[in-house]
Amino acid sequence: MMKLTPQRQAILDIINASHRHWDADELARAMSDAGQSIGIATVYRGLAALESQGLIDSIQLADKKRYESADKAHHDHMVCTECGHIEEFSHQTIEQLQLAAAEEKGFTLTGHQLVMFGLCRQCNQAQGT
Template sequence: MKRVKKQIFHDYIAKQGLKSTRQRDIILEAFLSSERHLSIEELYLKLRAKHPNIGYATVYRTLKLFADSGIAREMQFGDGQTRYEHVGEGEHHDHLVCTGCGTIIEFENETIETLQNEVAAAHGFLIKTHKLELYGLCARCQR
């Protein structure tokens, strides 16, 4: 899957007339290797120790390119930061967001998906896309 996403990104930047650079490839590898919903700051800090020549603006612009190419999705979870997550073909999940510590838990639930479709159908509505985010406290923050 990682190889497919890399190819999608490289095809996209070529089509845009942009250069494939070593810095973009390093950022791409770090992003695809992470399982978290990364903010620009988090990815920048992750890269900085090993690659001090990669600046914050480069990480910012590259993450935007990931979103534009379709391999990443920009997410807002109410903390004022844009976070980026991987996008997989035909894959869908929802989020539990802890308002205490900021933990984000991905989940899938077929019952919720079925209910959403039933509600839409009852109103003659065709869902094109959706997102479900539930905000509250994780088990650790409840203690």
């Protein structure tokens, strides 16, 4: 069982207090800005520890991994390729169909990640201008 150190608690608090998807660097900067500087390696280790305990969730994007609060039901993500905005959505039926598809192939699912790319509503409109 991991130790919930002050640093890890702080990371967890930051993530839980927001609706954002954070990367390691942003978290280190946020803590630094709050006067509590932290080593970047500690951030990575803390995130891994928190995630392994199920205290936070993550999505792996092409470039980097981002973390969010685990205080929500499972959901997937739409990422705006223009502004980086991340929209969440969940779809019961999609989940079920995934499970069925896995079973059909003999796979025991441990996880999945569905990421959709496109333009968000705002960037759509900006585009149209």
